[in-house]
Amino acid sequence: MSTASAILRSVTPGGPSGIAASAREVTKAYGVGETRVTALNRVDVDIHRGQFTAIMGPSGSGKSTLMHCLAGLDTVSTGHIRIGDTEITDLNDKQLTQLRRDKIGFIFQAFNLLPTLNAIENITLPMDIAGRKADQAWLDQVVSTVGLADRLKHRPAQLSGGQQQRVAVARALASRPEIIFGDEPTGNLDSRSGAEVLDFLRRSVNELQQTIVMVTHDPNAASYADRVLFLADGRIVDEMHNPTADAVLDRMRRFDGKRTS
Ligand SMILES: Nc1ncnc2c1ncn2[C@@H]1O[C@H](COP(=O)(O)OP(=O)(O)OP(=O)(O)O)[C@@H](O)[C@H]1O
Ligand SMILES: [Mg+2]
Numbered sequence: 001m002s003t004a005s006a007i008l009r010s011v012t013p014g015g016p017s018g019i020a021a022s023a024r025e026v027t028k029a030y031g032v033g034e035t036r037v038t039a040l041n042r043v044d045v046d047i048h049r050g051q052f053t054a055i056m057g058p059s060g061s062g063k064s065t066l067m068h069c070l071a072g073l074d075t076v077s078t079g080h081i082r083i084g085d086t087e088i089t090d091l092n093d094k095q096l097t098q099l100r101r102d103k104i105g106f107i108f109q110a111f112n113l114l115p116t117l118n119a120i121e122n123i124t125l126p127m128d129i130a131g132r133k134a135d136q137a138w139l140d141q142v143v144s145t146v147g148l149a150d151r152l153k154h155r156p157a158q159l160s161g162g163q164q165q166r167v168a169v170a171r172a173l174a175s176r177p178e179i180i181f182g183d184e185p186t187g188n189l190d191s192r193s194g195a196e197v198l199d200f201l202r203r204s205v206n207e208l209q210q211t212i213v214m215v216t217h218d219p220n221a222a223s224y225a226d227r228v229l230f231l232a233d234g235r236i237v238d239e240m241h242n243p244t245a246d247a248v249l250d251r252m253r254r255f256d257g258k259r260t261s
Contacts (some may be wrong), residue, residue, distance in 0.1 A: 012054040019082075020179045020211040021047040021070050021201055025196035026079035028065050030233075037053055039065040042079070047179065047213055052205045054222040055215045056248065058255045063215045066231065070213065071104055071181045072096050084178050101130055105172030105217045107133045107182040113171075119163075120152040123171045132175070139174055145203055146170040162193025166200055182214040186221055219245030219248035231257075 030038040039062045045071070047053055055063045068074035070082055072088045083103055083139045089097060092155045113122045121141070124134050141147055146166045156164050165185065174178045185201070186194035202212040202224045214225065223245040228239040232255055240247060 001178050006243045018049045019046045020049040020084065021213070022082045023066070023070060023076075024080045024082075026066075026081065027077045028062075028074070029077045034071055037235050040069065040076075043234070043236055045229065045236055047211065048227075049211050050205065050209045051227060052202060052212045053214070054225035054228045054243070055213065056217070056219075056222055056228055056252065057218075057237075058252075061230055061231040061255075062234040065234075067181050067183055067213060067215050071106070071179075072100050073083060086173060101126070102175075103178040105177040105180040105182065106173065107165070107168050107172050107185040109184045109187040111156070111161075111168045111188075113164055113167060116175060117150060118153050118155050119159065119170075122156070122167055123174050124246065126171065127175050130175075134174060135176070140171045141208065142204075143205050145173075145207060161189050164198040165189060165197045169197060169200055169204070173208065173210060176243040179211045179213065184210065184215055184217065186216070186218065191220075192216075194221065199247060219252060220245045222248045242252060 023043050026040055026043045027038065030037045030039055043066060055066060057063055058110045065074065069076050071083070072083065072091075074087060079089070083099060086099060088099060091099060114125065117125065124139070127134050144150065147170065148163060148166060148170070151159060151163060156167070159167065169185070182201075186197050189197060198221055201212055201214070205212055205226075214221070216222055223243050224245070225243060226241065228240045228243045228248055229236050230240070230251060238251060240251065
């Protein structure tokens with residue numbers, strides 16, 4: 001660990017232990033009557049602070065729904081979600097928006113960078129909008145971890161896909177959120193760029209004690225995580241610690257007669 005990250009470790013709120021987010025008895029149903037779909041069925045899960053958690057499972061198993069409910073992007077039908085110490089199922093829309101802004105970082109499949117802003121302006125944009133000043137030491141650490149110090153003045157069109165997604169990851173990290181959620185963050189990248197981004201996510205957990213939850217279809221991507229949760233039919237049916245790509249692939253093959261996506 002570098003000196004900078006040792007210093008940052010000592011000032012990171014919460015430290016590496018504890019629960020960053022949790023779901024209790026969470027059910028999420030869409031539609032009514034014949035079109036009713038139970039996307040999540042009494043899900044209980046704890047997301048550990050300072051860990052990289054991957055969510056896997058067949059298409060339609062409820063991965064995105066679980067992530068959206070944990071992140072306060074979607075409401076639950078019944079049950080409870082906590083982010084840190086906050087029970088989010090009790091919050092009104094305004095409180096929820098504020099909590100998402102202050103405590104959560106997002107990385108989506110499409111990078112969602114603003115084309116007219118350069119890399120560093122994109123990274124600090126959410127804080128600029130919130131009227132908050134970036135912690136410069138932290139920002140320097142994020143930028144050096146992201147490995148884009150010499151690209152900060154480049155606009156998205158002047159960056160590769162992997163570099164753009166690393167900017168999006170740096171943007172999610174910059175405000176030091178309690179937790180970062182990614183839905184297929186490497187889904188649009190070739191394998192080399194995907195590996196760059198996954199390496200960076202891994203380093204942000206190791207060196208910055210970031211908490212990350214990532215939905216993925218890719219056993220190789222899941223192998224960067226500390227823990228993989230497997231969903232099927234809206235339930236968590238299995239989990240794996242310190243996964244390898246082969247072990248994850250084997251587990252996925254057991255779903256639905258070899259269907260893996
Ligand atoms: N807005 C919605 N309205 C109705 N049904 C929905 C809605 N969103 C999701 N569903 C249903 O809920 C179930 C879970 O969907 P979800 O998007 O969470 O799956 P997923 O595991 O992320 O799948 P994929 O791997 O294909 O992205 C699916 O059966 C889906 O059709
Ligand atoms: Mg999905």
